[in-house]
Amino acid sequence: MSGEKLEPWLRETLRDVPPVARAVLHSLEHAGEDLTKWCGELTDEQLNRRVDGIASVAFQLRHVARSVDRLLTYAEGGALSDEQLRALQTEMDPGARREELFAELTSALTRGAERVRALADGDLAEARFIGRKRIETTLGGLLVHTAEHTQRHTGQAIVIAKLVSRASKL
Numbered sequence: 001m002s003g004e005k006l007e008p009w010l011r012e013t014l015r016d017v018p019p020v021a022r023a024v025l026h027s028l029e030h031a032g033e034d035l036t037k038w039c040g041e042l043t044d045e046q047l048n049r050r051v052d053g054i055a056s057v058a059f060q061l062r063h064v065a066r067s068v069d070r071l072l073t074y075a076e077g078g079a080l081s082d083e084q085l086r087a088l089q090t091e092m093d094p095g096a097r098r099e100e101l102f103a104e105l106t107s108a109l110t111r112g113a114e115r116v117r118a119l120a121d122g123d124l125a126e127a128r129f130i131g132r133k134r135i136e137t138t139l140g141g142l143l144v145h146t147a148e149h150t151q152r153h154t155g156q157a158i159v160i161a162k163l164v165s166r167a168s169k170l
Contacts, residue, residue: 008033020143021120025113027147031064031154032109038158040102046164047101048094057164058096060157064150065108066091071149072115074130075142112146119143 008026017025039047039057047058066087070080080088124140137145 017117018120020124020140021116024116024143024147027151028068028109028112028116031150032106034154035061035064035105035157036102039161040098042098042161042164044096044098046161046168047098048096049164049167051160051163051167054160054163055092055156056094056096057157057160058094058101059092060153060160061101061105062091062096064153064157065105067149067153068108068112068146071142071146072112072119074128074137075119075139075146076115077128080131116143116146 008029009023014022014025039061042057047061048056050056066084070084070088073080073084119139122139124138124143126139128137128139128142129135130137
């Protein structure tokens with residue numbers, strides 16, 4: 001990997017954090033880096049553009065930010081607030097501005113990392129509950145899902161960014 005920056009999990013960082021929380025933190029860090037690299041230069045029009053009915057990059061960025069918040073609320077043993085539920089309803093809204101999207105994303109990932117650190121020493125097998133139906137899971141399950149869900153939508157954002165960039169050149 002000469003000249004290439006190593007992925008966060010290979011940088012030998014966060015050794016003070018237990019392994020599961022460390023993996024989640026690395027995932028959030030990696031998502032932030034990748035989203036900035038692949039989506040950070042898109043125009044407002046490109047961020048909001050839908051290709052063949054696929055959700056926009058703007059949706060993916062909002063969804064990453066807001067789902068990290070929601071999942072960590074559950075991990076902390078809480079229920080979603082009215083504000084979180086309203087934010088969920090606006091993830092698909094058109095007209096997003098790049099500066100606002102990336103400010104929200106950066107804030108959510110930074111705050112998410114703080115919240116993961118606060119949960120790092122918790123009992124991973126401890127019960128947690130999701131949604132109004134209170135579906136049972138565990139603290140560990142929610143932390144791992146936060147990482148994988150973030151990565152899934154990061155990958156989708158990158159693919160969509162490539163599609164809209166290519167479409168703009170045609």
